[in-house]
Amino acid sequence: MNQDNIVIPYFDSDKNIIVIRPHKFGIADEKVRVYMPTHIMTDDFSTLVIAEGEFKAAASCAFGINAIAIPGIASFSRLRFNELKDAVLAMNPK
Numbered sequence: 001m002n003q004d005n006i007v008i009p010y011f012d013s014d015k016n017i018i019v020i021r022p023h024k025f026g027i028a029d030e031k032v033r034v035y036m037p038t039h040i041m042t043d044d045f046s047t048l049v050i051a052e053g054e055f056k057a058a059a060s061c062a063f064g065i066n067a068i069a070i071p072g073i074a075s076f077s078r079l080r081f082n083e084l085k086d087a088v089l090a091m092n093p094k
Helices: 054-062 078-091
Strands: 007-011 017-022 049-052 067-070
Touching: 049 054, 054 067, 067 078
Parallel strands: 049 067
Antiparallel strands: 007 017
């Protein structure tokens, strides 16, 4: 079935697209990821916002405040919290 939808590109640290997720839908057999719009982030990581949703993170970056996103707080709680923590620490290892 074809359906019009917004797609959200996910990037690796080299700014290459690694997966494209349809908005409001997941991909079968693909786990949720931390969205890190490195392609539009600044070099200043004195502030890093964790937003709920890719559009909020992208908007924050567009206004000069670096942000990453998760699809909902429950998606990275408990067993996956360390994955979120590692993603945040990788943004600025200082």
